[in-house]
Amino acid sequence: MGEIPYRTAVPFPLLGVLVALPLLLSVVLRNMRDSRRVYALGLTGGAIELALTALLLARFERGTSDLQFVERVPLFGGLAYHVGVDGVSVLFLPLTALLTLLVTLYAQEVAKERPARYLSAIFALEAVLMGAFVSLDLLLFWVFSSLELLPGFWLVRDWGTGPGRVAAARRYAALNMMGVLLLLAGALVIGRSASAPPFTLTSLLAADVPPKAQALAFWLMMLGFAVRIPLFPFHGWLPKVLEEGPVVGVSVFLVGAKLGAYGILRFVIPVLPEAAHHYSGTIAIFGVVGIVYGGLLALVQTNLRRLVAFACLAHMGSVLVGLSSLNFEGLTGALLVTLNVGLSAAGLYFVAGFLHRRLGSTEVDRPTHYAPILSLTFLLVGLSTIGMPGTSGFEAEHLVVVGALGAHRSAMAVAVGAGSLLGAAYLLRYFQRAFLAAAAGAPAPSRPRLPDLRVREIIIAGAVAAVIVGLGLFSHPLLDVVGGSLRAMSEEVETPRAPARVGSRNEAR
Known part of the structure; x- marks a missing residue:
């Protein structure tokens, strides 16, 4: 894995700017008083942040596994400011920037209380997410991952819509802090067991970790990331937070920027490939249980916010199945499912926000009556989550199934397919009961009407829908972006190096 400095593509440290700009905005916005200027800034x-991520994609070299736009500055101890992107990470940056811009536009539409502090927290969350996605140093990634909890806690506690928002914020912070500590413990196990404490990605890939230490580090890091995603059975904080927290805000980022799934693909599988092989069957079983458990719970929900929370649990089970396949198709499918869940689940939370603004609830017992654009938005975004052809979810789900079959796990492939059927059941069931029940048997002119989407809401819905359909119809450019890095990773980890036990990297070679 080579490194390409940022100067070969752009004349300034682009990744550093992507982290610093939202951080600067967070500081400036917090002290502003005029709400118009707050929203304008x-x-x-x-918009500038999104444009910079578009520049990043335009200058990104496809078909290579090299780390690009690399910036490196030694800090202190074993910590270094070492950032860069490759096919594994680059698409998370425009997704995060797009969601931030749309959340800001939504906040202006609904006239959020204390907009300066609200947007300050939103941009602080964007800054730490950007930092985590570009980090090539495991300790730096851990720092950004830990800092994510602060703005998330503030958003749930101060702008939540439920009576239990304070308790939900504390649960979110407590359980995710446990995940952060487990991740740190896993990193320290790797550093202590190697000849030197290597925490940059290139050093980690070259580290010779003894078998027992490799197994311990694998489970510590997997459990830490499982809490953050979250995966079954570490999901207890997510439904409560998404139900009690802001309808749109931190919920969009929690479901939209799957930092835990990214961390597994970035730091666990390539760094500990023998352990990943040794325990891949166990990981796949956890994924299948999550698919079934999340899908069945989503099927009985009457609240859209809780439904999306359990739907995310089911889809992240599919991600786990793809990751456990350890082949190119499975790893690619897992990455694309993570990105699609980020986009489509965030879209469903925007729909939940539109409903909450009009009805004061997202419960199914309060149907929206006749709102064609709102209904169509829910249907399109919902279809993308179940992998309907022509949407961004189709290629992702298809590749996970192909990866499971390639790993000779037919039962896992069937489980992923069953998860899509469950997804169709709970989403179409909610659509029928919430959007069509009041209109059944009534001619269109006599149906009870509800204010449909306004201009800003149409812009938000249109942006999400355009990306979903665009990626669904033109998926090959997306595969070109991620293909080089994931193909190189799969070639490293697909062939078992120590089938009888978890072996060291040198022993396996």
Whole structure:
């Protein structure tokens, strides 16, 4: 894995700017008083950030596994500012920037209380997510991952819509802090067991970790990331937080930027490939249980926010099945499912926000009556989550199934397919009961009407829908972006190096 400095593509440290700009916006916005200027600056800064991620994609070299736009500055101890992107990470940056811009636009539409502090927290969350996605140093990634808890806690506690928002915020912070500590413990096990404490990605890939230490580090890091994603059975904080927290805000980022799934693909599988092989069957079983458990719970939900929470649990089970396949198709499918869940689940939470604004609830017992654009938005975004052809979810789900079959796990492939059927059941069931029940048997002119989407809401819905359909119809450019890195990773980890036990990297070679 080579490193390409940022100067070969752009004349300034682009990744550093992507982290610093939202952080600067967070500081400036917090002390502003005029709400008009707050929103104007927030929208301008969000648009600039999105444009910079578009520049990043335009200058990104496809078909290679090299780390690109690399910046490296030694800090202190074993910590270094070492950032860069490759096919594994680059698409998370425009996704995060797009969601931030749309959340800012939504906040202006609903006139959020204390907009300066709200947007300050939103941009602080964007800054730490950007930092985590570009980090090539495991300790730096851990720092950004830990800092994510602070703005998340503030958003749930101060802008939540439920009476239990304070308790939900504390549960979110406590359980995710446990995940952060487990991740740190796993990193320290790797550093202590190697000849030197290597925490940059290139050093980690070259580290010779003894068998017992490799197994211990694998489970510590997997459990840490499982809490953050979350995966079954570490999901207890997510439904409560998404139900009690802001309808749109931190919920969009929690389901939209799957930092835990990214961390597994970035630091666990390539760094500990023998352990990944040794325990891949166990990981796949956890994934299948999550698919079934999350899908069945989503099927009985009457609240859209809880439904999406359990749907995310089911889809992250599919991600786990793809990751456990350890082949190119499975790893690619897992990455694309993570990105699609980030986009489509965030879209469903925007729909939940639209409903909550009109009805004061997202419960199914309060149907939206006749709102064609809102209904169509829910249907399109919902279809993408179940992998309907022509949407961004189709290629992702298809590759996970192909990867499971390639790993000779037919039962796992069937489980992923069953998860899609369950997804169709709970999403179409909610659509029928919430959007069509009041209109059944009534001619269109006599149906009870509800205010449909306004201009800003149409912009938000249109942006999400355009990306979903665009990626569904033109998926090959997406595969070109991620293909080089994931193919190189799969070639490293697909062939078992120590089938009888978890072996060291040198022993396996």
